[in-house]
Amino acid sequence: MRVIAGEYKGRRLKSVPGSNTRPTTDKVKESLFNIIGPFFDGGISLDMFAGSGGLSIEAVSRGIDRAVLFEKNRKALDTIKENIDITKEPEKFTVYAGDARKNLRVFASENPNTQFSLVFLDPPYAEEKTVADITEMIALQLVNEETIFVCEMAKENTLPEQIGPYGKWKRAVYGTIAIEMFDYYQEG
Template sequence: MRVISGEYKGRKLKSTAGDNTRPTADKVKESIFNMIGPYFDDGECLDLFAGSGGLGIEAVSRGMSHAILSEKNRHAVQTIKENVTMTKEPERFTILMGDSRKNMLKLANKEPKIIFKLVFIDPPYQAEKTAADIQLLIENGLIDDETVLVCEMDSKKSLPEEIAYYYKRKRVEYGAIAVEIFEAK
């Protein structure tokens, strides 16, 4: 795994050991950023179920000003810390350890309020609750009509065409995984 493009281009990223997390393959990551960007002009990024932190780090490398990386697995959090250190700009990242929903509620109560412009939702496939996570982000005012949502899932599953005021702009399958992009109507 590596950073594909931008400020940190070519830097190697560590992946987590075991099968508790599934790092997004470089080919898939590159395709995701070609669909949503590929480059950004500031803004906050949220990487739920961050795993190794690769998607959030890639987003900052491509121009997001800051990324919050939320991860429950303590071994994965250690990997995220090592990958953030590799950027030599740790101030551009916040690592939240713990349950993603509890972390969303913490963020909702933080002042000043953060509105994310880019959100990655890549839960463990067997515990997929992506639509409910999007609804929680909306209810807590963490996203708005300029936010892009990138959802990764098992290719046998699919999210509804609309979730609240977000619609599915695109779905692409890569073997066993699928990526769906949502934007506001």
Template sequence: MRVISGNYGSRRLKAVPGQNTRPTTDKIKESMFNLIGGYFESGICLDLYAGSGALAIEAVSRGMDSAVLCEKYRPAIETINENLKVTKEEERFTLLKGDNHKSLRNYATSQLAEPFKLLFLDPPYHKQQIEKDIQWLWELEVINKQTTIVCETDSDVTLPDWIEGHELIKVKDYGATRIHIYEGEENSVE
């Protein structure tokens, strides 16, 4: 696994040991970023189920100002910390440990100055509750109509055409993985 492009391009990243996480392959990660435009001018990224941290690291490598990563699985937290060291810019990342709803709520009320511009939702497939997550994030006011939402699911999952001010604009299958891209009404790109 590696960073595909940008400031950290080609740097090697570690995968979380064991079978409890399912890392996004480099091929899927590259395609995913191509679907959302490839590079960014600024903004803050949220990875609600960070795993190895690879998606947030890729987003910052490609131009996001910073990223917030949520993770509760201890081996994943250790892997994220190791992968953040590879960037040599650990200060651009905030790792929230423990229950993602509780830790993100605390972070949002004390430190978040603006809504996230990019949101990754790649939950464990057997615990997938993407619609509820998006609704909760909307109610918490950490996402808005300028937020691009990228959801990674099993290929047999079909998400609705509209969730909380966001329209489904792209769906792409990669073997057993399906990527759903949502854009807000004020941020729509084709």
């Protein structure tokens, strides 16, 4: 795994040891960022199930100001720390250990008026509650009309066309996985 583009381009990232996490491959990561816009003009990203932290590091490399990562797996947390160290800019990353859904409420209470411009949702497939997670972010006012959601799932699964005020605008399949993207939906 490596950083594909931007400030950290070419830096090698470590994968989480074992088989409990599914790292997003470089090919999928490159395609994904080409779809959502290869570079960003600031903003804050959230990775609710961060794994190795690769998506957040890629987002910051491409112009996101700050990344928030949630992860409960101890080996993954150690890997995230090592990968953040590779950036030499640890101040751009905030890592919350523990349950992602609890961390969402903690983050909202500790950071009033903070809203994410980019959200990655790649939960363990057995724990997939993406609709509920997006609905909770809306209720906690952590997202706005500029937010883009990137949701990864098994290719056999699909999310509704609309979740609250956010509509699905893209689905891409890569081997055994699918990625669906949502942004603010405006009629007319």
